[in-house]
Amino acid sequence: MFYIFGSPRSGTTLLAQCISSHPDLVVPDETDFIVPLAFLINRVRDEAIGRELIFKMIVSSNRFSASLGQYVSQKDIRACVFDSAYDANTIVNVIYAKLAEAAGRKKAGDKSPNDLMSMRMLIESGTLGGADKVIHVVRDIRDLMLSLNRTGWAEDFDEYFPRIWSSTNLYLKYEMEKAAENYLLIRYEDFVAYPARVLTGVAQFMDVKYTDGMLRPENRSTRYHGVSHHSNLYNEINTGSVRQFETAMTEESREKCRRQAGEAMQAFGYAE
DSSP: OEEEEOOTTSSHHHHHHHHHTSTTEEOOSOOSOHHHHHHHHHHOOOHHHHHHHHHHHHHHSTTTTTTGGGTOOHHHHHHHHHSSOSOHHHHHHHHHHHHHHHHTOSEEEEEOGGGGGGHHHHHHTTOSOTTSEEEEEEOOHHHHHHHHHHHTSOSOGGGTHHHHHHHHHHHHHHHHGGGGGGEEEEEHHHHHHSHHHHHHHHHHHTTSOOOGGGGOGGGSOGGGTTOGGGTTTTSOOOSTTTTTHHHHSOHHHHHHHHHHHHHHHHHTTOOO
16 A cells, blocks of 8 residues: 655645546545554554454544545455454555455555654554555645644644644654655655656656546545635646745744754755
8 A cells, every 4th residue: 555644734635636536546535543553553462352443443433434434344344454464554454455446446545644643653563564655745834834824723833833844754754764665755846846747756656657637636536625725626736835935924933933843944955
């Protein structure tokens, strides 16, 4: 299977939709079971108890019906959990292989931005295996903060989120560069400036042939229609949201980004 990791408002939804527009690939709506599964495997050694807890957790999770449940049944999930080795990476891969089969695609992947904040557990538990493909999307923290604050999800993002962005993205980059052949780093700014070029690279990374359909807005799922923070998803990919911070962000907010996230800004090429 493959993972798309990135902080919220980094372009992971747009990338996932482009990937799902390929006839051989599919990414379901955001899931919420992989991190809890990692904790259960890591904490519960008794297989019989662990399997039952994992099965019930997956099919009872808030996102099941909107994500995995669009492709596989609870019976399918039970078989994946109970007929596989008691190993987080194996169980997740078997579930996504079943999902790909049900969708008529060759490969399936996961895109759940909040999972990036639990990367340590995903690695420690073995959920993220060495053979899994990882696509890592990063976006300039200054533009990301503008976008994040517009959502209205919280009122104090400026006080802490740049630090989270820095530590989580740096840690993923550090860990995945150990298996560089299975790691693809994409800057949001490059993606929107050169979408065909970047998506061609994604296709090659996934061992499939690039198709122009990956770029077409009409191929993107209708599930986000009416969702305000995804209002641009159905437009042609463009650079309209790049470097908006130059005119829309106060110097005080920029300084908070530099102070909290300077190391990652340097590492990902956003220091200017």
